[in-house]
Amino acid sequence: MTAADTDIVVHAEGLVKKFKDFRAVDGLDLTIERGMIYGFLGPNGCGKTTAMRMLTGLLTPTEGSVEVLGLSVPKDAEALKYKIGYMTQAFSLYGDLTVLENLRFMATIYGLSGARRKQRINEVMDRYELSDLQNRFAGRMSGGQRQRLALATAVLHEPQLLFLDEPTSAVDPESRRHFWEQLFDLIEGGTSIVVTTHFMDEAERCHKIAILEAGQKRADGAPKDLMAEMGANVVEIEGPNLRDIRRHLLDTEGIVAAAQLGARLRVLVETGIADPEAFLKARPETDGATLIERVRPNLEDVFVTATGEGRQ
Numbered sequence: 412m413t414a415a416d417t418d419i420v421v422h423a424e425g426l427v428k429k430f431k432d433f434r435a436v437d438g439l440d441l442t443i444e445r446g447m448i449y450g451f452l453g454p455n456g457c458g459k460t461t462a463m464r465m466l467t468g469l470l471t472p473t474e475g476s477v478e479v480l481g482l483s484v485p486k487d488a489e490a491l492k493y494k495i496g497y498m499t500q501a502f503s504l505y506g507d508l509t510v511l512e513n514l515r516f517m518a519t520i521y522g523l524s525g526a527r528r529k530q531r532i533n534e535v536m537d538r539y540e541l542s543d544l545q546n547r548f549a550g551r552m553s554g555g556q557r558q559r560l561a562l563a564t565a566v567l568h569e570p571q572l573l574f575l576d577e578p579t580s581a582v583d584p585e586s587r588r589h590f591w592e593q594l595f596d597l598i599e600g601g602t603s604i605v606v607t608t609h610f611m612d613e614a615e616r617c618h619k620i621a622i623l624e625a626g627q628k629r630a631d632g633a634p635k636d637l638m639a640e641m642g643a644n645v646v647e648i649e650g651p652n653l654r655d656i657r658r659h660l661l662d663t664e665g666i667v668a669a670a671q672l673g674a675r676l677r678v679l680v681e682t683g684i685a686d687p688e689a690f691l692k693a694r695p696e697t698d699g700a701t702l703i704e705r706v707r708p709n710l711e712d713v714f715v716t717a718t719g720e721g722r723q
């Protein structure tokens with residue numbers, strides 16, 4: 412990356428992390444632009460946390476190079492610490508400190524002092540609805556409250572770039588929605604965000620995503636572009652014996668995947684098959700089907716086509 416590329420906040424090439432002989436991250440290239448929410452989407456164990464820890468400078472790559480906000484990582488990790496925020500899966504709060512004490516402690520770590528420290532603590536308590544809870548022990552808070560406190564501590568020093576590792580895993584759907592609204596407020600304020608998730612609906616909210624599997628990037632881009640270019644058409648089938656139809660289709664050439672969703676079987680058909688509806692109607696196993704119709708792809712379909720999930 413050169414000084415001219417200031418719109419790039421993360422640039423990684425050939426990133427590898429080995430634990431003994433196991434490659435948790437296996438040759439990852441990444442370019443993340445300023446001002447966006449960039450998501451790492453993938454199942455448990457695919458290397459999201461490991462990749463993120465290398466980007467924050469907390470973990471040294473086995474191979475490859477990383478630049479974050481123009482700093483070389485992990486060499487400049489200490490300087491980077493003041494420019495980034497990192498919210499871990501476990502939220503990294505002190506359960507036996509109050510909300511206010513947690514914030515004061517983090518303010519000290521980030522080198523905030525005097526009037527500015529007081530001002531920022533009040534600002535984040537106000538913004539993340541923590542003022543009434545300021546004397547509550549973090550260990551006594553609900554999942555949603557802990558999440559708000561974790562976000563407040565991660566943005567206390569107004570980082571340019573925020574890393575969030577599965578930030579909504581432990582909270583209810585309403586808190587998740589609210590949390591994402593807060594992320595878009597941060598983006599509007601000029602922060603860039605990298606977030607890991609295994610929720611498709613969250614990934615769909617990101618400006619861009621990377622789909623990871625077994626430590627490798629299988630696809631990346633804007634969700635709508637990935638859906639448009641995924642190389643399969645989607646057809647849903649209704650009727651009896653969906654389990655049998657599924658078994659037959661999984662052995663059929665041209666079928667990428669078939670998965671039951673409630674009373675429907677969702678089938679991904681290779682784009683090489685010009686009329687996927689007619690193709691499925693002509694199959695003997697779909698004789699008893701009451702409905703066979705083409706539907707719009709979603710991000711889960713992209714995930715299935717990009718990874719080995721389809722035939723499992």
Ligand SMILES: Nc1ncnc2c1ncn2[C@@H]1O[C@H](COP(=O)(O)OP(=O)(O)OP(=O)(O)O)[C@@H](O)[C@H]1O
Nearest residue numbers: 430435453454455456457458459460461462577607
């Ligand atoms: N310190 C370590 N030593 C050995 N293996 C590790 C270590 N850290 C992670 N791994 C392994 O590397 C793989 C990737 O782990 P990682 O936590 O990055 O995945 P993840 O995609 O973030 O999954 P999750 O959503 O479960 O956190 C896993 O198989 C994990 O067991």
